[in-house]
Amino acid sequence: MNNDTIFALSSGHGKSGVAVIRISGTNLSDFMEHIVGRFGPTPRHAYFVNLTDNAGEIIDQCIVTYFAAPHSFTGEDVIEIASHGAPAVIEKIFEFLSSNNMRMATPGEFSRRAFYNNKMDLADIDGLAALLDAQTDVQRKSALSSMMGRDSKIYDAWRSQMIEIAAYSAAILDYDADDLPKNIGKTVREKIKKLYGEIDNALSRYAAARAVRGGFNIALVGEPNVGKSSLFNAILGSNRAIVSDIPGTTRDVVSATIDIDGYLVNLSDTAGLRDNTDDKIEKIGIERTENEIKNADLVLRIVSTEQSSNFKNQSSDNEIIIINKSDLLKTKKFKDAIYVSAKTGDGMNDLMNEIRTHLHKLTDGMENALAINARTKTLLENAHDELKSAIDIDGENYDLISEHVRSAADSIGKILGTITASDVMDATFAQLCLGK
Ligand SMILES: Nc1nc2c(ncn2[C@@H]2O[C@H](COP(=O)(O)OP(=O)(O)OP(=O)(O)O)[C@@H](O)[C@H]2O)c(=O)[nH]1
Ligand SMILES: [Mg+2]
Structure with a gap:
C-alpha cells in the first residue's frame, strides 16, 4: 500500500444538491487547519467554511468534517467536504486538492485502505459492494448484514474450529494415547462431519443468494x-x-x-x-x-x-x-x-x-444465511472438498486428516483475507487443553 493522500467523489455523479468529496491520508490535520482556518479543529465536528483555493479565491461554501485516525472509514485521517453538487464546483475542488499534493483515488482504494487498517475484512467488503449495488429492500437487508460482519462471524467460527481440529488430529500422533482425551479420534471425525454439513448447507443456498x-x-x-x-x-x-x-x-x-x-x-x-x-x-x-x-x-x-x-x-x-x-x-x-x-x-x-x-x-431463512458470491463460492467449495477428503480417510491416518482440515481452514481464511500459513501453525499443541 502507498502513503499517498487520495481523494474521490463519494456521492453520485451528475447534478445534485450536495456532493461529498472524501480525502484519506496519513496526516491531514495540517490541511484541515488550513482549510477551516483555525488551529486544532475538533474531529467529527461540522465546520461551515468558505473553501478557498491556493490563490485565495473562494471555490464554494462547504461543510467540512475531519475524522482523525483511526476513527474513520479507512482507519487513516479522513476529511469529508460537502460542497454544492455542481460539476463545476467538484471539478474546481479536485483541482485544488491535486495542487496540494493529493491524487485521485483508484476504484476501491478507500476500501482497500480500510482492509489494510483492519477496519473491514474481505467478507465485509463484499457486503459493502453488494449494498452499493442494492436495488431492492431484500438486497439491502442481506448486503447490510454482510457488511456489518454477520458473514465474517460465521467464517471466523468455522475457521477457528478447523484450526482446532487440525491441531487435535496432529496431536493424536504426537502424544501417547493415555495423555489424550478419550475417544479423541471419534470426536475429531464428528466435528469434521458437522462442519462439512454446515458448509454443504451454505453452498446449497448459493442459488438463492445469487438470486x-x-x-x-x-x-x-x-x-x-x-x-x-x-x-x-x-x-x-x-x-x-x-x-x-x-x-x-x-x-x-x-x-x-x-x-x-x-x-x-x-x-x-x-x-x-x-x-x-x-x-x-x-x-x-x-x-x-x-x-x-x-x-x-x-x-x-x-x-x-x-x-x-x-x-x-x-x-x-x-x-x-x-x-x-x-x-x-x-x-x-x-x-x-x-x-x-x-x-x-x-x-x-x-x-x-x-x-x-x-x-x-x-429465500426461506436467507436473512441468516451467508451472502455467497462467485469469489467466496470457489473458496467455500475448496473447504468443502477438503473436509470431504478428510472424512473419506479410513483408519488412523490423522496427519493426513489434519492436513486436509488445515487446507480447509486456509480457504476460509482467504475468504476473510486474513490467512497466512503461520496463523494455522500458531495453534500449537501446547495451547490445547490436553488434560495434562
Ligand atoms: N380472450 C383472450 N385472448 C387472449 C388472452 N391473452 C392473450 N389473448 C390473445 O391470444 C393471442 C396470442 O397472444 P400472445 O400474447 O401473442 O401469445 P404468445 O403466447 O406470446 O404467442 P407466441 O409469441 O406466438 O408464442 C392474441 O390474439 C391475444 O390477444 C386472454 O386472456 N383472453
Ligand atoms: Mg409471444
Missing part, C-alpha cells in the same frame, strides 16, 4: 399463442412485448426487470415451444427458450385447456402451471392450475400471490 444479489430469473414459457406475451405485459403493466393472434409472434427472448415484494426479478417472455416449425429463426428462438428454462429460478408454464389433462406430469417444484384466457372458459376444472385472463385481469392477483409464495420459499 437475491442478481435477481430471480422467472421465465414465461408455453406453446405458441397461449398468451405468454400478453401475460408478460400484464405483469409489467406496460406493452413491452408484441402480441398478435399469429402463432410464433415472439421469436426472441424479451426481458424486463421488476421488483416483486422487494425481490429483484428478471422476467422473460419467450418464443412459443413447438416441434413442427420449419422456420429457421423460430427454431433459434425455441433454443433460446430452452436456455431460459435452464437458467430459470421459477418457470411460469402456460398451458392451453386442450393440453391441461396431462399438465400434472410436466409440473415440478419450480414451476407454476397457468391456464390463460379464462374469459373464454365456462369452467375452471383443473385445481392445480391458476386460471388467469391477461385480457380482463381475472386471476392476476392469485398469480402474483403464487409468485410471491415461491420467491419467499426460495
Whole structure:
C-alpha cells in the first residue's frame, strides 16, 4: 500500500444538491487547519467554511468534517467536504486538492485502505459492494448484514474450529494415547462431519443468494399463442412485448426487470415451444427458450385447456402451471392450475400471490444465511472438498486428516483475507487443553 493522500467523489455523479468529496491520508490535520482556518479543529465536528483555493479565491461554501485516525472509514485521517453538487464546483475542488499534493483515488482504494487498517475484512467488503449495488429492500437487508460482519462471524467460527481440529488430529500422533482425551479420534471425525454439513448447507443456498444479489430469473414459457406475451405485459403493466393472434409472434427472448415484494426479478417472455416449425429463426428462438428454462429460478408454464389433462406430469417444484384466457372458459376444472385472463385481469392477483409464495420459499431463512458470491463460492467449495477428503480417510491416518482440515481452514481464511500459513501453525499443541 502507498502513503499517498487520495481523494474521490463519494456521492453520485451528475447534478445534485450536495456532493461529498472524501480525502484519506496519513496526516491531514495540517490541511484541515488550513482549510477551516483555525488551529486544532475538533474531529467529527461540522465546520461551515468558505473553501478557498491556493490563490485565495473562494471555490464554494462547504461543510467540512475531519475524522482523525483511526476513527474513520479507512482507519487513516479522513476529511469529508460537502460542497454544492455542481460539476463545476467538484471539478474546481479536485483541482485544488491535486495542487496540494493529493491524487485521485483508484476504484476501491478507500476500501482497500480500510482492509489494510483492519477496519473491514474481505467478507465485509463484499457486503459493502453488494449494498452499493442494492436495488431492492431484500438486497439491502442481506448486503447490510454482510457488511456489518454477520458473514465474517460465521467464517471466523468455522475457521477457528478447523484450526482446532487440525491441531487435535496432529496431536493424536504426537502424544501417547493415555495423555489424550478419550475417544479423541471419534470426536475429531464428528466435528469434521458437522462442519462439512454446515458448509454443504451454505453452498446449497448459493442459488438463492445469487438470486437475491442478481435477481430471480422467472421465465414465461408455453406453446405458441397461449398468451405468454400478453401475460408478460400484464405483469409489467406496460406493452413491452408484441402480441398478435399469429402463432410464433415472439421469436426472441424479451426481458424486463421488476421488483416483486422487494425481490429483484428478471422476467422473460419467450418464443412459443413447438416441434413442427420449419422456420429457421423460430427454431433459434425455441433454443433460446430452452436456455431460459435452464437458467430459470421459477418457470411460469402456460398451458392451453386442450393440453391441461396431462399438465400434472410436466409440473415440478419450480414451476407454476397457468391456464390463460379464462374469459373464454365456462369452467375452471383443473385445481392445480391458476386460471388467469391477461385480457380482463381475472386471476392476476392469485398469480402474483403464487409468485410471491415461491420467491419467499426460495429465500426461506436467507436473512441468516451467508451472502455467497462467485469469489467466496470457489473458496467455500475448496473447504468443502477438503473436509470431504478428510472424512473419506479410513483408519488412523490423522496427519493426513489434519492436513486436509488445515487446507480447509486456509480457504476460509482467504475468504476473510486474513490467512497466512503461520496463523494455522500458531495453534500449537501446547495451547490445547490436553488434560495434562
Ligand atoms: N380472450 C383472450 N385472448 C387472449 C388472452 N391473452 C392473450 N389473448 C390473445 O391470444 C393471442 C396470442 O397472444 P400472445 O400474447 O401473442 O401469445 P404468445 O403466447 O406470446 O404467442 P407466441 O409469441 O406466438 O408464442 C392474441 O390474439 C391475444 O390477444 C386472454 O386472456 N383472453
Ligand atoms: Mg409471444
